[in-house]
Amino acid sequence: MSKIKCQCGHENPFGTVLCEKCGRPLTDEAQKSEMVDMRYEGSARRSQTYKKSVIDKIWNFFSSVKIGVSIIIAVLATSAIGTIFPQKFYVPVSGNDPSEYLEYYERLYGTVGKLYYQLGFYDMYNSWWFKVLIGMLGTSIIIASLDRVIPLYKSLTKQRTKRHPSFMKRQRIYGASNVSDPDESFNNAEKALKDLHYKVKVEDGAILAEKNRFGRWGPYVNHTGLIIFLLGVLMRGIPGFYVDETMWIREGETREIPGAPGYLLENVDFSVETYSKGEADEVFGEAIDNNGAIVSEFKSDVKLYKEKEGSLPGSSDVEFMKEYPIIVNKPLKFDGYSIFQMDYKTGELKTMTFSLMNKKTEQSVGEFTIDLNEPAKDYDLGNGTSIELMEYYADYDGIVDGQPSSKSPIPNNPAFIFNMKTPEHPDGEKSFVAIRQTLEVEPNDYEAKFLSAETRDASGLTIRKDKTLYILLLGGIVFMIGVIQGSYWQHRRIWIQKGSGSEMLIAAHTNKNWYTLKKDLDKVKEVATLPTYTDKQDKEAVIDTTEGETK
Amino acid sequence: MDKKKKRLFIRGAILLVLAAAIIFALTSKKETKVLAVGDKAPNFELQDMNGKKVKLSDYEGQGVFLNFWGTWCPPCKKEMPYIEKHSKEFTNKGVQVLSVNIGESEFKVNTFIDQYGLTFPVLIDKNKSVSRNSYNVVPLPTTMLIDKNGVIKQIVTREMSEAEIVSLMESIQPE
Numbered sequence: 001m002s003k004i005k006c007q008c009g010h011e012n013p014f015g016t017v018l019c020e021k022c023g024r025p026l027t028d029e030a031q032k033s034e035m036v037d038m039r040y041e042g043s044a045r046r047s048q049t050y051k052k053s054v055i056d057k058i059w060n061f062f063s064s065v066k067i068g069v070s071i072i073i074a075v076l077a078t079s080a081i082g083t084i085f086p087q088k089f090y091v092p093v094s095g096n097d098p099s100e101y102l103e104y105y106e107r108l109y110g111t112v113g114k115l116y117y118q119l120g121f122y123d124m125y126n127s128w129w130f131k132v133l134i135g136m137l138g139t140s141i142i143i144a145s146l147d148r149v150i151p152l153y154k155s156l157t158k159q160r161t162k163r164h165p166s167f168m169k170r171q172r173i174y175g176a177s178n179v180s181d182p183d184e185s186f187n188n189a190e191k192a193l194k195d196l197h198y199k200v201k202v203e204d205g206a207i208l209a210e211k212n213r214f215g216r217w218g219p220y221v222n223h224t225g226l227i228i229f230l231l232g233v234l235m236r237g238i239p240g241f242y243v244d245e246t247m248w249i250r251e252g253e254t255r256e257i258p259g260a261p262g263y264l265l266e267n268v269d270f271s272v273e274t275y276s277k278g279e280a281d282e283v284f285g286e287a288i289d290n291n292g293a294i295v296s297e298f299k300s301d302v303k304l305y306k307e308k309e310g311s312l313p314g315s316s317d318v319e320f321m322k323e324y325p326i327i328v329n330k331p332l333k334f335d336g337y338s339i340f341q342m343d344y345k346t347g348e349l350k351t352m353t354f355s356l357m358n359k360k361t362e363q364s365v366g367e368f369t370i371d372l373n374e375p376a377k378d379y380d381l382g383n384g385t386s387i388e389l390m391e392y393y394a395d396y397d398g399i400v401d402g403q404p405s406s407k408s409p410i411p412n413n414p415a416f417i418f419n420m421k422t423p424e425h426p427d428g429e430k431s432f433v434a435i436r437q438t439l440e441v442e443p444n445d446y447e448a449k450f451l452s453a454e455t456r457d458a459s460g461l462t463i464r465k466d467k468t469l470y471i472l473l474l475g476g477i478v479f480m481i482g483v484i485q486g487s488y489w490q491h492r493r494i495w496i497q498k499g500s501g502s503e504m505l506i507a508a509h510t511n512k513n514w515y516t517l518k519k520d521l522d523k524v525k526e527v528a529t530l531p532t533y534t535d536k537q538d539k540e541a542v543i544d545t546t547e548g549e550t551k
Numbered sequence: 552m553d554k555k556k557k558r559l560f561i562r563g564a565i566l567l568v569l570a571a572a573i574i575f576a577l578t579s580k581k582e583t584k585v586l587a588v589g590d591k592a593p594n595f596e597l598q599d600m601n602g603k604k605v606k607l608s609d610y611e612g613q614g615v616f617l618n619f620w621g622t623w624c625p626p627c628k629k630e631m632p633y634i635e636k637h638s639k640e641f642t643n644k645g646v647q648v649l650s651v652n653i654g655e656s657e658f659k660v661n662t663f664i665d666q667y668g669l670t671f672p673v674l675i676d677k678n679k680s681v682s683r684n685s686y687n688v689v690p691l692p693t694t695m696l697i698d699k700n701g702v703i704k705q706i707v708t709r710e711m712s713e714a715e716i717v718s719l720m721e722s723i724q725p726e
Binding site: 053058142258312375405 | 559562563565566569572573575576577579593594595596597598604606621622623625653654655656657658659661662674676677678679680681683684685
């Protein structure tokens with residue numbers, strides 16, 4: 001736990017390159033070098049000596065910029081790999097059968113696709129290792145920032161106005177020479193720097209002029225924004241914060257809304273409207289001529305219900321909330337949820353109308369309509385005539401095990417067994433009726449003839465809820481503030497001090513935009529006689545001045 | 552030395568919080584909540600064919616043989632006669648059969664009941680809220696065996712043989 005004591009008397013933490021107070025170089029390396037590294041003000045940004053415990057080792061691991069950059073590259077690389085083939089979510093495989101997914105990738109993308117699946121890239125963004133990688137990125141951002149911003153803040157607040165000449169000498173911009181009237185130069189320089197809006201501190205024959213220190217915090221503000229953003233994403237995992245679900249609902253159906261427990265939605269009507277040539281001729285006239293109809297609106301008229309407080313799932317004890325026409329970009333909003341119009345299906349059979357015909361006379365004795373989703377048992381046609389629905393197969397699939405069977409509850413291919421009761425046959429005649437097919441046990445006098453059908457549509461809706469949206473927005477804004485802060489404000493510092501006799505020293509530092517710093521210096525030099533300075537990294541300038549001196 | 556301890560403590564705390572955040576990201580966000588053996592069976596309220604309200608909690612203290620089915624599902628048809636056959640003797644032993652039809656018409660369910668002579672309560676889940684949302688039933692038939700404390704003891708997502716049905720009913724019989 002050694003502290004480094006500087007000649008000026010200040011105790012610096014281990015690892016310090018430049019004394020926090022006077023700026024004397026403390027390491028051998030810094031003492032030998034002509035120019036010091038001013039990053040983090042030469043402060044001890046990491047305590048390499050604290051490698052004793054596991055916690056310190058982990059801490060130092062994440063504090064490393066090399067590790068941070070490696071993590072960023074790993075995230076970039078894996079994210080890119082995830083875009084090569086479609087992710088699991090977009091693969092049209094029903095159910096969750098792994099072999100079907102494997103088959104899909106192999107069929108479309110061959111051996112590479114198979115490998116892609118086997119390595120788990122097919123569901124990359126949900127994989128544990130991708131999440132761990134993002135987590136490590138967050139950890140690295142936080143720890144690396146903390147390890148740098150705190151020492152930087154300390155050294156910037158502790159910095160002394162009067163620096164040791166050895167510090168001045170090692171700055172990139174430095175000059176020293178005798179001037180005719182040091183005091184006058186000094187006072188003029190102070191005034192000039194103030195006119196240039198520098199914050200000027202004077203102490204014991206030394207000036208520290210400083211500007212836009214605030215720009216130094218840019219990267220850390222930017223990192224804070226990133227952390228807020230990641231936090232927002234993390235919060236999506238909390239129940240109730242984030243919902244993204246889809247639902248299909250047919251006209252006339254009432255369904256519990258997935259992701260919004262306790263709420264039910266009834267689809268009253270779905271409709272598609274198209275532009276008529278008259279009303280939109282100017283805009284769509286040509287397109288209508290070329291393509292036929294152009295849709296102007298997809299609309300689901302819905303009713304929202306809420307289960308009463310304390311009622312159980314399945315209970316019919318519901319409360320009507322509101323009626324709303326959902327159109328594209330005008331979602332139904334309630335309790336933080338938004339329900340969007342996304343998709344539709346048309347043409348599912350809803351009702352079928354039959355007419356009961358006397359085969360001999362070919363006269364209809366009446367009509368009846370069957371609701372295919374909630375069929376009634378009996379249909380009275382009057383005059384002692386009625387139809388009894390004996391069996392109904394919504395999706396008729398032929399005879400299985402000696403019985404007619406239905407392969408699903410959806411009326412794709414309806415078939416019926418009717419018992420037709422007429423005055424001639426009070427016990428009824430039985431008939432099996434399917435689409436384009438009528439079977440009779442023995443020849444009947446009457447037959448149910450298909451007249452017409454009505455269809456119904458289904459709406460495809462998306463349910464969204466995102467309480468983290470504003471957190472993500474805040475993260476983005478803070479991120480941008482950090483970027484701007486770090487980009488457009490440069491932290492400039494100019495040191496001027498009187499040396500022994502009539503000598504004056506001048507040194508300057510900025511974190512970027514040295515050109516403007518030099519321009520500032522030149523403006524000061526216009527009103528105050530100051531030593532010529534050299535920019536040690538500007539090769540041409542160095543040559544010029546050395547030539548000038550030899551002349 | 553004191554300072555070193557403080558630093559260790561702060562670093563440890565920060566690392567712990569970050570580790571907790573990563574663990575949370577890994578464990579949260581299960582796409583759909585799926586009931587598992589050992590879970591409490593969610594309570595529900597559905598109407599039987601006579602319009603009488605039936606709640607799962609009505610059968611507290613008894614074992615419940617909860618069967619989800621559809622008239623169009625062939626394995627459901629095959630196992631139904633065996634369920635009916637053994638339901639009566641097990642009612643006296645404290646095991647109740649409840650069957651939930653997934654949103655079909657009353658006509659279909661009634662003809663089915665007549666055809667198979669079912670005597671246990673048949674409930675239609677009109678809005679599919681019980682089967683799809685609370686119980687997240689996907690394949691049919693699905694049978695949940697619920698013990699007298701309302702805890703799911705077993706979930707069967709296929710057709711059951713007669714012997715299986717008997718042993719499953721025995722497994723939830725209260726002593």
